[in-house]
Amino acid sequence: MNDKRADVVNGISRGGPRIISWNITLRCPLRCAHCYVDAGELEAEGVLSTGEACAVIDQICETGKPIVVLSGGEPLLRDDVFTIARYGTDRGLRMAMGSSGYLLDKNTAVRLKDSGIRTVAISLDSADPVIARFIPRHPRRMGKSGPGDQELPVTRESMSRSTCR
Numbered sequence: 001m002n003d004k005r006a007d008v009v010n011g012i013s014r015g016g017p018r019i020i021s022w023n024i025t026l027r028c029p030l031r032c033a034h035c036y037v038d039a040g041e042l043e044a045e046g047v048l049s050t051g052e053a054c055a056v057i058d059q060i061c062e063t064g065k066p067i068v069v070l071s072g073g074e075p076l077l078r079d080d081v082f083t084i085a086r087y088g089t090d091r092g093l094r095m096a097m098g099s100s101g102y103l104l105d106k107n108t109a110v111r112l113k114d115s116g117i118r119t120v121a122i123s124l125d126s127a128d129p130v131i132a133r134f135i136p137r138h139p140r141r142m143g144k145s146g147p148g149d150q151e152l153p154v155t156r157e158s159m160s161r162s163t164c165r
């Protein structure tokens with residue numbers, strides 16, 4: 001068993017969680033009919049600051065070494081998401097991300113990898129644009145000029161760069 005796997009197993013044997021999915025924002029550029037957190041333009045009241053998020057990571061480390069999935073809302077809307085990911089990585093956690101992929105481009109994928117994010121799970125409604133059109137998931141016009149109805153800009157390259165196992 002390698003060291004990181006042993007950390008997870010030891011955490012579980014101490015009663016700690018194996019995986020934590022953490023909604024670090026409730027903002028999102030999309031408007032999905034099926035959104036279970038009703039994400040949108042407004043941030044949640046009392047959302048954690050960068051320092052508070054790092055303090056939560058410190059508390060998580062006291063439970064063991066679970067996998068921590070930064071999610072939302074759209075986590076890439078937080079400017080400090082790379083700082084939070086790096087902090088968790090440096091504390092020995094396996095950091096991951098759940099994203100719509102809407103804001104993911106090559107540069108962002110490289111920054112994610114550099115911050116230690118190990119895996120990015122991207123939700124795709126369908127690989128078939130005809131089927132995807134039947135799923136009510138539309139860009140939200142945040143601010144003055146939002147994106148129009150378009151294909152999600154998730155490229156094969158950015159996906160392969162950001163999905164690092």
Ligand code: SF4
Binds near residue numbers: 034035036072073
């Ligand atoms: S992409 Fe996810 S967080 Fe955003 S509106 Fe859709 S379901 Fe909600």
